[in-house]
Amino acid sequence: MNKCVLILAGGKGKRMKSDLPKVLHKVCGKEMINHVIDVMRKADFQDVNVIIGKGADQVKAATKDRNITYSFQGEQLGTGHAVMCAKDFLKDKDGIVAIFAGDAPLISDETVKKFIKFHEQGKYKATLLTSILEHPDGYGRIIRNSEDCVEKIVEHKDCSSEELTIKEVNAAMYCFDIKTLLRGLDKIKNDNAQKEYYLTDMIEIIRASGEKVGAMPINFEETLGVNSRVQLSEVESIMRKRINNRHMENGVTIIDTNCTYIGEDVQIERDTIIYPGNVIEGLSVIKKGCILYPNSRIVDSIIDDNVTIQSSVILESKIGKNTTVGPFAYIRPESNIGTEVRIGDFVEIKKSKIGDHTKVSHLTYIGDAEVGSDCNFGCGTVVVNYDGKEKHKTIIGNNSFIGCNTNLVSPVEVEDNTYIAAGSTITEKVPKGSLAIARAKQVNKKDWVSKKNLKK
Template identity: 40%
Template sequence: MDATAIVLAAGEGTRMKSKHAKLSHAILGKPMINWVVDAAIEAACERIVVVVGCHADEVRALLADAYADSPIPVETVEQAEQLGTGHAVRIALEATGINKGPVVVLNGDLPLIQPETIRRFASSIAEGDVAGSVLTMTPPDPFGYGRIQLDAEGSIVRIIEQKDCTPEQAECLLECNAGCYAFDGALLAGHIGQIRSENAQSEYYLPDMVEILKAAGERVGIYHCDDYRDGLGVNTRAQLAELTAIARDRVNARLMAEGVTFIDPAQAWISPDAQIGRDTVVWPQTHLIGRAQVGEDCQLGPNARLTNVRAGNGCVIDETVAIDVALEDDVTCGPRAYLRPGTHMLTGSKAGTHVEIKKSTIGEGSKVPHLSYIGDTTMGAGVNVGAGSITCNYDGARKHATVIGDGAFIGSDTMMVAPVRIGAGALVGASSCITKDVPDGALALERSEQRIIEGYADAKRAKE
């Protein structure tokens, strides 16, 4: 289907009371604008044009970060002066030369719109029955939405705004305008210049295209959303929270249908781009952000925040913050572990209570059980790190590497001052400060001699 999506993202969003672009505000960790663009891509639109305006640089940056490698190019066109939706669409058409095929105009603040809705909406034009179509819905409370008046054949007679509705119309006209439109591209390009700004706001309104196309002898219909939530928009922080809850429920319902267990679905926030394998259990207060991937038979949470994490099967990730890390099968983390970017934990390894790991490889079956910091380290298999041990990897100017060989045993309260290598099978005595390489199979001790002065404590107390 040779359809184009024009996404309107130029508005100020003053009711959000924010110094940021409204569409940069996230739902389940994903900016609103990206929800809409992703839906258009998944709907197989062949061209996507985003009209930016207020906070244009911020919105462009979001798009550049997310779609640099997208097979469907995402273009931006700037509406320097916000003169209404009709003006925005005209600028997009003039800048891109779009003049054929179905053109779907979407609001960037409709994050819940689903790809199938967009695809079918565009198809209503591609099939040639109508020259234009309005996306409609029947929300439980229609107050505030424009009402659609239809004739006997299902064509639009007019759109009546809430402020213009009589009590009778408000009661009987329940079909509401969701604010998205689809047009035949050639007719849209040919007639967009007829929109006028003779109104109180002196703006060019895209809904005027309905009357313009009808006056040209064309038929304009509707496409009704089966799920009214597709047409819900975000203008306030309260609506952002409301739609986040809806998105959460949709994502969690899909995952449960695929075989994932949620102890309390209302207390788990999973990115729409995350993947979770079957028979994994998600405990309350678990957050999966970005493109997290979790295998089968895992335990996630409670109180875990995992951003762009790749985890294998059988992992237990309890009360852990992990960012840009890879966990192989049967890894155990937490409670209260912090895994920073670049961490790679091999099969059967462990990061225990109050452990922080950064840019390090933890070997197969190796354990960092508690109260330790491991940074810039390559650790072999079967290593045990005692409580309170740290790799001193930063000299104030540069980071240095630590290497710990297979089967090494690191005693509690050990400082390993990088760069340093501890050999395979080596033993390091507790409370040592290791500044030199330790050979394979050796014992390393670094302690001051313990002195005992008999009777000192009793004498001190007597004197006091």
């Protein structure tokens, strides 16, 4: 007994006015198609087939890690035609197939689970998701029979005066018995003004065979699709509110939900406080008791307990407990910052490990380096990691003191318990317990200004 899902993603989306396929436009940092795929996974669908067409290669590239299969729709000739293009995917299956749109990312996994359960318990051959609207103008009406099953769907323009009073409308999300669907697809005609094959015609085909069709009303918000940039913004706003509310219900303080942007897959633990202007994306994890002051961006990073971040960018990195970052720090990918570390203003860390209790307070660049614990970096230190062709590594031991305006020319090693004099350019190993001085001796030329007649 199979349980699979088709996701319609073959349209270009002309009203988006974009070179990007419509389903690849992002909502809260994730492509719409990936939102829908991930919801289906959470709803226990293991067999997911995406029907692609316009921009097929781009859609494949964006979904390549989702463990799905594809069907190809060469021409866009309606929803019924899209499903026809997935016949090879369905032909050897026996069970149910759900059909959802790749441009409707607000559907929830809880709703999908209830939908499938409703379909199975009702022993329907087809089931629709519907919504009840106070003002349903423009939508196809759901006509139910005396047994409360769906008799047919009537488009708004074809409704009688009595049918216009009906407030239940089609959400264009379906569940079918696979064998019934395959038989019915051969009966769908395109004798309409658009010359397209409509999946809605399946309802009357199934009813004509004497089978039951069910309908489950849900919140209209979950059914919203995206056909324009305006609608994309509306869906973004709804999803952002959902995400922020979920975190607040779990014990996170968000000062201004209208100005806080959190991705769907972000995890945030209790007693963290988030100020306005923060953008948290990807698979980021923010642990307990952190404070995110305004205007930081965090992507695919792990922020441990009680970290304070001010106006900084952190990408694909890890920040240890009780560390402070910023303001205006830049933590680049593959950096690992230890516990109780100070990363100060205008500091850039790239692909480096910083040991516990180390202080990098201001105006410093550390790249491709391994830094020990309890070190101190003076203002203006630069790890010179690039020779014009290749990157090289610098190793700095524990308890090292790096004076202001030091250049550490990689590859180089500074051993434990060392001091480097301010203004030095270090090109050779500094042995344990040493003071390194690498600068010219100061020379004062007496009366040089007056002799040169330069006195003002």
